Each structure stands twice: as structure tokens, then as C-alpha cells.
Amino acid sequence: MNSKKVASDIVTALGGPENIVTGTHCATRLRLVLQDEALVDEEKLNQLDVVKGTFSTQGQYQIIIGAGTVNTVYAQFVKEADLNENTSKEEVKQAGSKKMNPFQRLIKTLSDIFVPIIPAIVAGGLLMGIHNVLTSAGLFFDDQSIIEAFPQIEDFASMVNLFANAAFVFLPVLIGFSAAKQFGGNAYLGAALGMIMVHPDLLNAYGAGEAALSGDVPTWSIFSLEIGQVGYQGTVLPVLAAAFLLAKIEQFFRKIVPSVLDNLLTPLLTLFITGFLTFTVIGPFMRSGGDWITQGLVFLYETVGPIGGAIFGALYAPIVITGVHHSFIAIEVQLLADIARTGGTFIFPIASAANVAQGAAALTVFWLTTNQKMKGTASASGISALLGITEPAIFGVNLKLRFPFYAALIGSSVAAAYITWQQVLSGALGPAGIPGVIAIRPDAVTDFIIGISISFIVTVVMTIVFSKTIGKKQDI
Incomplete structure (x- = not known):
């Protein structure tokens, strides 16, 4: 393969160097941001033997080339397109984001928040699957689970269950860290906010329904306000909204607090104000919203079938x-x-x-x-x-x-x-x-x-x- 000619042909088909804003590559694709995708000659691109396909998503025009080959082509491509070879994927994402409409940017933001924490969720979920295999009756033995047939592994199953539940019980900590970072705030303040939302002194969210029926929900009485001391274990929307507010409050204080007091006052005020608003306004409202979405989807699934x-x-x-x-x-x-x-x-x-x-x-x-x-x-x-x-x-x-x-x-x-x-x-x-x-x-x-x-x-x-x-x- 003449990689220099291939790169030159790709640049020409893309409308020339002046139509290429920036670019990088992943394991199999060139990931490019173009001035005007209407100028791309897709027929010419697809005629090139090295090109396996093209598509546009999230403000990026991506050309599928293949593992290994893409590195060689990219090295020549940056020369032909007069680009910086060391452009990071994050820089390309930011450039691509500017070309998105508000809805596309929202979807991208959600993706950027959740993709980094997927490994923890997947690991916890698969461990949950292992626990289900160990404890499901009738799966391998008639009317018996594995731990009933072999009681000596009951503690092992209990340990697996603990490992499995951890990522979901402390989900607000993971989301708080990732979301605060994406919204432009301090990721560790986001994690601290998540910890506040699942603090063990709060009523566990999984027992909140039963406590509400019996009237045993603990509350704080502050300025004549009755604030429920209920945690947010396993929730998504409340911590997303709270992390967004935290990032905006932090940015506000960074601008007005004198630099000599910034490291002292900004984290203090940001965490306190966000925490108070989370338990009084954001949390209860967003918890209800998350429940409605979940109930709506389950209702459609169970009724429309x-x-x-x-x-x-x-x-x-x-x-x-x-x-x-x-x-x-x-x-x-x-x-x-x-x-x-x-x-x-x-x-x-x-x-x-x-x-x-x-x-x-x-x-x-x-x-x-x-x-x-x-x-x-x-x-x-x-x-x-x-x-x-x-x-x-x-x-x-x-x-x-x-x-x-x-x-x-x-x-x-x-x-x-x-x-x-x-x-x-x-x-x-x-x-x-x-x-x-x-x-x-x-x-x-x-x-x-x-x-x-x-x-x-x-x-x-x-x-x-x-x-x-x-x-x-x-x-x-």
C-alpha cells in the first residue's frame, strides 16, 4: 500500500485540506472534524481499497480503515492535510461538539458521563449474575439452589453479593465524580456530593417506601422546613442534576472569590449550598422524575407487550x-x-x-x-x-x-x-x-x-x- 497516495486521495475526497478542521484516529478509524461535510465525495472515498466505510456522528466524520493500517494512513494524512499529529481525541471531541445541535450535545454529554463508569457497572452486574446462578432454585437441582445443595459455599455467595451490590449502592459517587468533571466542576467535589447522598446516617433509599407507609421517615427540622433524611442509593437523575448545579455554583464562586481565599471558601460554599439544595429541592423532584420514567417504561413493557x-x-x-x-x-x-x-x-x-x-x-x-x-x-x-x-x-x-x-x-x-x-x-x-x-x-x-x-x-x-x-x- 502506498500510504502517501492513499492519504492524498482521502484528503482530496474530503474536499481538500481547507475543509479539514482537525482529526485524530482510534484503533480502526480516522475521526475527523470537517468544515462542511456536504463537500465530501463519498463515492470517491468508498472506491479506495483501504476504506471499509464512512459515517458521521457526534460532529465527527469517521472513515473506517482497519486496525494497524489506520496508524500508517494517519501518519501521512496529517502531513497531506497540514494537521497537528499530536491532536488529542478530547480536542477532536470538543471541536466536533461545536457542530452539534443542543439535543446532540445532550446525548454526547450523557454518553461521556456514563461510558467511563460502565466497567464498574458491568462488573457489578455480572457478579450479580453469578450470585443469581448460585442462589436460583431449580437451575441445576430440583427445587434446590447450588448453595442449598452445597451449604459450605453460602458465605462465598454472600461475599459475591456484597461485591455485586457495591457499584449500585454507591452509584451516586461514581456518577457524581464523572458528571461534575463533564460539567466543568471539580470531580472530587462531585464524588463528595455523591457520598453525602448515600451517607449511612441517612435512611437507605431501598427502605424509604416501607418507611413512608409506616410514617417512620426521619427528618431534619430547619427554618421550619421538614427535610427528609433519605438517601439516594441506586439513583441516577438526582445526582446528575445535583452535579450539574455543583459545577455551575463552583464556577460562579471561582469568578467572585479572591484568589487568596479561593481554595478555602469555594469548595466549602459549593458543597454546602449544593448539598442543601439537593435534599430540599433537586433530590425529591428528580427522584420522582426517575421513578416516573422507570415506571412508564415498565408499564409500556408490561402492557403493550x-x-x-x-x-x-x-x-x-x-x-x-x-x-x-x-x-x-x-x-x-x-x-x-x-x-x-x-x-x-x-x-x-x-x-x-x-x-x-x-x-x-x-x-x-x-x-x-x-x-x-x-x-x-x-x-x-x-x-x-x-x-x-x-x-x-x-x-x-x-x-x-x-x-x-x-x-x-x-x-x-x-x-x-x-x-x-x-x-x-x-x-x-x-x-x-x-x-x-x-x-x-x-x-x-x-x-x-x-x-x-x-x-x-x-x-x-x-x-x-x-x-x-x-x-x-x-x-x-
């Missing part, structure tokens, strides 16, 4: 294209944090079926096509989608040919209807694809496997049918 599931399954891939799917993390975390009432999250199983459908469509194209470049793209991206990463399959194959994308929507819709009908729930977050079986509640594993099998088979059949109808005029 397979029809609602089918609609959600059909819409999931288009939602991925817009990037809005990142906002689902907040909802899923809320559902999992209240797992005793919700039973788990239904979004994850449907997302897994949708991702498998995109992978099945791409792999069917691999089987159908005679184009060697398309074969290479379809095989790699198809396997990636089955494992939960769908962007290469969506943008590199399915959307490009259109009919595989339509087939995947149908396969995903049918599978989601079945998954909803059988009330398949996930007790954790994980890779949303075939490996996602490890996150599914033990009593629903069989139905989950049936669901993603339906997704795969229906998509393959529909892709073949559409290739002979919708796609018959395309040279694949």
Missing part, C-alpha cells in the same frame, strides 16, 4: 445511527438499580437481538457478494456485530446496500417481539450481542438464545429475499 417490543426492535438500529442509544445507559442503570421491583432491564436483550440482526445481514452479504473488498468488509464487520459492535456492519455494508439494513430491521423486530412476549430480562449490562447471554437472568437464558436465533435466521432469509428484489439492480 410484543407490539411495543417489535417497534423498539425495529427502531434500535436507526437509534444507533443517531447516537441516541447512549442515553439508554442511564435508563438501564436505573432499572438495574431498582432490580427488586423491575426484575432487570428489557433494553439490553432487545439491543442484543438488534445487533445480532445487523451481524447476520452483513454475513449474508459476505455469502452473496462476489466483490472481494465487500467480502472482506462484510466478514469482519459481521462478526464484530455479533459480538456487540455494529457500526462497521451498519455503515460499511448494510446501509451502503440498503436492503440488508431493511432485512435486519425485520429480523430485529420479530426477535424483539418474542423477547418481550417471553419477558426476557437482563440482570446486568454486558456486550450487547451473542456474548450478552452471560448477563441474562438465569430463568430467561433459553428464551434469550431462542430470541437471538430468531433474529439471525429471519434476517438471513429476508436478506436473501431482498437481494433478489430490492437489491437485484445492485452490483454486490
Whole structure:
């Protein structure tokens, strides 16, 4: 490969150096911010052997090249485009954010807050799955759980349960740290605010409902105000709102407090004012909002049933294209944090079926096509989608040919209807694809496997049918 010529051709197809604001790369893609994406010659880009696909998201124009190769191409690309080779991903994100509308910026902010804490949530969720396996009766023995059959491991199961619950019990600390940082505040003040919200002297949020019924909710009586001493364990919206307020209050005091007193007064005033407003206004209001959202989703899931599931399954891939799917993390975390009432999250199983459908469509194209470049793209991206990463399959194959994308929507819709009908729930977050079986509640594993099998088979059949109808005029 002549990397200098490839880089030159890419720059030309992008509208020249003057149309390229900045850029960086990840493991497989060039991630660029352009002046005007309408100037891009996508046909010319896609004719290049090294280019596996292109797409635009979150203010960035991304060109899929592939692991290893992207490093070589980028090294020449920055020279041809006259860019700084040491531009950081954060700088590119900031430049891309300026090109987004307010809704896109909101989704990006939510994504940036939750993506860093996903490993902790996934680890806790999977440990919860292990605990469920150990304690679920009838899974391996008739009318007995593993710990009932082997009492000597009961303490081990108890330890696993403690490890599993920690990330959810102290979720406001994780969110407070990440959110305060994203909103421009001190991340450690955000963490301290989260600690205040789950302080052990407060009534645990999981027991608040029962205490309210019995009239035993403890309160502070301050300035004739009765303020509930109730914690915010496992909540999302209250700490998000509180962290936003904390960041803005901190920024305000940084501007008006003399520098000699800044390190003393700013943290003190910021934490005290934010904490007081959290327990009097923000917390109670946002707790109710989070409960309404969760109850609304559960209500739709339980009442609309397979029809609602089918609609959600059909819409999931288009939602991925817009990037809005990142906002689902907040909802899923809320559902999992209240797992005793919700039973788990239904979004994850449907997302897994949708991702498998995109992978099945791409792999069917691999089987159908005679184009060697398309074969290479379809095989790699198809396997990636089955494992939960769908962007290469969506943008590199399915959307490009259109009919595989339509087939995947149908396969995903049918599978989601079945998954909803059988009330398949996930007790954790994980890779949303075939490996996602490890996150599914033990009593629903069989139905989950049936669901993603339906997704795969229906998509393959529909892709073949559409290739002979919708796609018959395309040279694949």
C-alpha cells in the first residue's frame, strides 16, 4: 500500500485540506472534524481499497480503515492535510461538539458521563449474575439452589453479593465524580456530593417506601422546613442534576472569590449550598422524575407487550445511527438499580437481538457478494456485530446496500417481539450481542438464545429475499 497516495486521495475526497478542521484516529478509524461535510465525495472515498466505510456522528466524520493500517494512513494524512499529529481525541471531541445541535450535545454529554463508569457497572452486574446462578432454585437441582445443595459455599455467595451490590449502592459517587468533571466542576467535589447522598446516617433509599407507609421517615427540622433524611442509593437523575448545579455554583464562586481565599471558601460554599439544595429541592423532584420514567417504561413493557417490543426492535438500529442509544445507559442503570421491583432491564436483550440482526445481514452479504473488498468488509464487520459492535456492519455494508439494513430491521423486530412476549430480562449490562447471554437472568437464558436465533435466521432469509428484489439492480 502506498500510504502517501492513499492519504492524498482521502484528503482530496474530503474536499481538500481547507475543509479539514482537525482529526485524530482510534484503533480502526480516522475521526475527523470537517468544515462542511456536504463537500465530501463519498463515492470517491468508498472506491479506495483501504476504506471499509464512512459515517458521521457526534460532529465527527469517521472513515473506517482497519486496525494497524489506520496508524500508517494517519501518519501521512496529517502531513497531506497540514494537521497537528499530536491532536488529542478530547480536542477532536470538543471541536466536533461545536457542530452539534443542543439535543446532540445532550446525548454526547450523557454518553461521556456514563461510558467511563460502565466497567464498574458491568462488573457489578455480572457478579450479580453469578450470585443469581448460585442462589436460583431449580437451575441445576430440583427445587434446590447450588448453595442449598452445597451449604459450605453460602458465605462465598454472600461475599459475591456484597461485591455485586457495591457499584449500585454507591452509584451516586461514581456518577457524581464523572458528571461534575463533564460539567466543568471539580470531580472530587462531585464524588463528595455523591457520598453525602448515600451517607449511612441517612435512611437507605431501598427502605424509604416501607418507611413512608409506616410514617417512620426521619427528618431534619430547619427554618421550619421538614427535610427528609433519605438517601439516594441506586439513583441516577438526582445526582446528575445535583452535579450539574455543583459545577455551575463552583464556577460562579471561582469568578467572585479572591484568589487568596479561593481554595478555602469555594469548595466549602459549593458543597454546602449544593448539598442543601439537593435534599430540599433537586433530590425529591428528580427522584420522582426517575421513578416516573422507570415506571412508564415498565408499564409500556408490561402492557403493550410484543407490539411495543417489535417497534423498539425495529427502531434500535436507526437509534444507533443517531447516537441516541447512549442515553439508554442511564435508563438501564436505573432499572438495574431498582432490580427488586423491575426484575432487570428489557433494553439490553432487545439491543442484543438488534445487533445480532445487523451481524447476520452483513454475513449474508459476505455469502452473496462476489466483490472481494465487500467480502472482506462484510466478514469482519459481521462478526464484530455479533459480538456487540455494529457500526462497521451498519455503515460499511448494510446501509451502503440498503436492503440488508431493511432485512435486519425485520429480523430485529420479530426477535424483539418474542423477547418481550417471553419477558426476557437482563440482570446486568454486558456486550450487547451473542456474548450478552452471560448477563441474562438465569430463568430467561433459553428464551434469550431462542430470541437471538430468531433474529439471525429471519434476517438471513429476508436478506436473501431482498437481494433478489430490492437489491437485484445492485452490483454486490
